[in-house]
Amino acid sequence: MIEKNVDVKKEILAGLTSFFAISYVIIVNSMILAEAGIPAELSVFGTIFISIIGCLAMGLIGKVPIVITTGMGVNSFFTYTLVYSLKMSWQEALAVSFCASLVYLIVAYTRLTQLLIESVPDSLKHGITAGIGIFLVIVGMENGGIIVRGEHTFMTLNSFQSPILLLTLASLIVTLFLLLKNIQGSFFIGIILTTLAANLFQIIPKTENLFSLSAIKNYPSIVGQLDFSGVFTTEFILGTFSLSMILIFESMGLFNGLLTGLTPAGFKKVFRVNGIIMLLSSLLGTSPTIPAAESSTGIQQGGKTGTMAVTVGLLFLAAVFAIPLLSFIPSSALSPVIIITGCMMMENIRHIELTDLSEWFPAFLMIVMMAFSMSISDGLAFGFVAYPLVKTFAGKRQSISLPMWVISSLFLLYLVAKVWI
Template identity: 50%
Template sequence: MLTTLKTLTKEEKRTEVIAGITSFFAISYILIVNPLILADAKIPANLSIFATIFASALGCLIMAVWADAPIVITPGMGVNAFFTYTLVVSMHLTWQQALAISIFSSVIYLLVSFSRVSELLSQAIPPELKIGITAGIGLFLVTLGLEKAHLIAQGGSRSLLAPGNLAAPETLLALFGLALTLVLYLRQVPGSFMLGIIVTSAIGVCLNIGLQAPPEVSFSDISKYRALLFHADFSSLFTLKFLLAVFSMTMILIFESMGILEGLLPAPQKFKRTFEASALATFCSGFLGTSPTVAAAESATGIESGGKTGLMSLVSGVLFLMALFFIPLLRYVPQEAIAPVIIITGALMIQQLKELNIADFSTWFPAFLIVVLIPLSGSISLGLAFGFAAYPLVKVASAQAQEVSPLLWGLSLLFILQLICEAVLL
């Protein structure tokens, strides 16, 4: 990291800082959403917001120092839902026991990441599946951005999604922001994403559009935060319920992180160190009192803004720490200002589909499953599971079984076991 800072020019450092700020604002909603989800697991929201901040800041620091990669680390959306609604609500575990499962799973994640296994797994993934992962995450981001822009909403009994209200002030603000950010990006204006967020936010503040109520948290609550520190409960260790939960969470952590990193990293040679950094951050998060951290898909916004080094993640980490004092000010950055950046970033990632040989259905179909199931299910791990499970099947059916390595057969079986375990847990 220090070597990188010395070699970067002043202009490159400026670009990295802008990328870090952009990615922070793109993922800043996690500061509000993660505590609200964990509240359903009986973790006090006014305390878990500190856990979210510290886990994110520490994860970004580890990523910057250990991997020098432009990846932002935060408690993962989807993983926090598994933590809350599967482990605690469905399985009737306490949040302390769920933390123990997270820590145990992260130890396995650590062992995999720091061994040769991580490289073997990465090399075993066919290019078409890697493309599917990138495009699937991109489409997931587009869906997320469209929801934040109020262009789509939850559908009724007849449809999964429904159109939003185009006459609503919030939607019009998001459309303005999308048009502005798109023009700035296409004209290659430096810091186009950040400028789009600033201008759209300023208009939202002036017109009182999209502003959210400030979180009910006080900095003085930090003195109570110790109630979450090192509170994992391993009393159910080695019970069948515990082991099934550990297996499912381990699969989610390893392969969701691997999928995101394969899809986002601008420098593939940094994968090993980045994977290790992600595992270290995940291990720490359980002790800090929050659901596991993962590489945030929203890191793509910073990467598309020019982020290439750990300086981007370091800047995001510093901003997470600064949020301790300025959490109420986040209400002045409406979701409608962030949505355009997320939509454009997702669209850029979907461009990877041009590398696929769509004429070969045995190549296209597993990637297709990943692309559609990630956004439609809202779960990166579910999309990966179906794509990897289908790959050997279509290759055997098309008389191309020789293209499936023994390791890929093993991965396919593991993903099938994951789906079975999650069905049993639910």
């Protein structure tokens, strides 16, 4: 059902933009989970189905322009921490995801949600948005081949002989031109033009397609495969605690960062909807869901309502039948959208009191750690742990609320837990 006073054309264009910006998750999430032991040709359907459910629920119930899909970073935690480091089977890892989602729901359906919202200082809220922004910029530059791993540094500028780099820069110029000329659907037009150029002139070889619709008949074999046999072991408890912290605070940070002007009641609704979808993800045989940072690409294109999210959900549905076509879209077509969106999100720095180091430094630390650790959750941890310390050093301990001390302590435990896993 379309909401009243909605510019449907603009919402659909925003949905198309967000879908193409996040479409890589369909393939990439499946490949990461394959390393945990879940067959990629099956988990791809779990990724798509939970994205369909999540986007439709967020659009129809939450009524906000947010894409819900499996979290990049969360899937790495699933594979490389739960399975590789803690030696769990993928079935046990799904059980950990289920339990962590239950913890999330306990927070979502109690006063803890409102308490957490009210306790987080504005400087950190704006820092979260800016941090996600620079995180997206680096993701876009890496995916677009602008930066690569250096021989002596962790990143360096790619060679200008690289066709991926040249195509990305050309796409960036075209997309910026369209955007600054206020042409509606500039992001989507940029994606289409770059995709056409890449394929017509064979600038970048098309990647081999490893997925087939015929494999869907075997998909039920990974549904509901949760193993709770180790629920009382140290590894299971440690994994559940760490994943709960990531899911609760990364989701909270993303909702706050992506949705400006959301009322407390509205926040509770979308936070709860996300928790239910998150719980379903483990039952469908995939890693937990979070709000996608790439939702901001559609929001920047004018997406303001749940119609955008519904559009993305329907496009995920269409992707079931068009998985092979996704291989035609080069990363160079998507990277400029992600880079520009990240730049726009970084504007929130201007709302932080830069003349007060006790406010600015924790936010700054959060921003740079999100970028250079390539982890939103790790960036959140450093920012929240630093805030009460810096305030105490500045003689402003009285400005720190008790809930803020608790949140900081939980994030400190999260960082300590990383030592053991």
